[in-house]
Amino acid sequence: MACELDPLLWRSWENLPEQLRTGTTAFDLAHGSAFFDWHAQDEAAQKRFDDQMNGASKGIGAVVVDKLAFARGTRIMDVGGGNGSFLAQILDRNAETTGTLFELPRGVEDHDPLFERMRSNGRATTQNGSFFEHVPGGADVYLFSRVFHDFDDEAAITILQNTSQSLSGKERLYLIDMMTSAAAADARGSSQDIFMMTQLGGRERTAEEFTELLAKAGFETFSITPTASPVSILEFRLAG
Ligand SMILES: C[S@@+](CC[C@H](N)C(=O)[O-])C[C@H]1O[C@@H](n2cnc3c(N)ncnc32)[C@H](O)[C@@H]1O
Structure with a gap:
């Protein structure tokens, strides 16, 4: 089922006027806690969300993975990597690379089967934590x-x-993110933008907005590659 049709998520929309008045995210107003906190305490909802993400990341992954080539020995950290399906596809396409899946701790770990195979072959590991506390070091990508x-x-x-x-x-x-264009406030782009706002207080961004955001945190933009999927690949390095 598409994310947008999940009753848990569309119930948030009733609170959109209140969000606009108060600034509190509609999901939090509807359900009493923030999106990822809420999911962490409901195993079935977490599984449903991971399945929705997994469905999308399998489709997106197939397109994106082709454009990401890494040398043998590269150590990859997939931050907020969900059930590991995207990382597993990357490792599968890039021989002799290794990867770590960094995710919030979950009551029940339910990883993608290919990820589990990579883990048993010693090519993938997991680390739990919140990227609001820290992001692990030690990777190349x-x-x-x-x-x-x-x-x-x-x-x-x-x-x-x-x-x-x-x-x-x-x-x-x-x-790897969907990019909006300032000119194309098209129906899909703007509905996705408002969807992210109501569920998570998030937003879609243009290439310029990404570049500006990353620059504020000390990164310079290296490349922006559109793909045949809704997402683009944006590459950054720490500014010298
Ligand atoms: C929209 S999903 C994307 C999942 C996956 N990267 C993909 O492309 O399918 C965002 C992910 O970020 C994770 N996440 C949210 N808050 C986090 C935090 N504070 N620390 C680490 N991961 C977090 C969520 O659990 C979720 O799996």
Whole structure:
């Protein structure tokens, strides 16, 4: 089922006028706690959300993975990587790379089968924690797939600053996210933007907005690659 049709999520919409008045996210007003906190205490809802993300990341992954080539030996950190399906696809396509899935702790860990195979072959590991506390160091490449549209600029900068504190300067940071264009406030782009706002207080961003946001946290933009899927791949490095 598409995320948008989940009753838990569409019930938030009733609180949109209140969100506009008070600034509190509609989901929090409807359900009494923030999106990821709420999901963490409801196993069935968490599983439903992971399945929704997994469905999308399988489709997106197939397109994005083709455009991400990493040398043998590269250590990859997938931050907020869900059930590991995207990381597993990356590892599968890039021989002799290894990866770590960094995620919030969950009551029940239910990883993608390919991820579990990678883990038993010693190519994948997991680390639990919150990127609002810290982001682990020790990787060459940091991936954030569809994480930043969950958050407003202030929260996004906290995540980026926590990331930069763990970097030495040589690492590459990839954001895989839907990009809006300032000109194309089309129906799909703007409905997705409002959807992210009502559920998470998040937002979609243009390429310029991403570049500006990352610059505030000390990163320079290296490349922006559109794909045949709704997401683009944005590459950053710590500014020299
Ligand atoms: C929109 S989902 C994207 C999942 C996956 N990267 C993908 O592309 O399918 C955002 C992910 O960020 C994780 N997340 C949210 N808050 C987090 C936090 N504070 N620390 C670590 N992960 C977090 C969620 O649990 C969720 O799996």
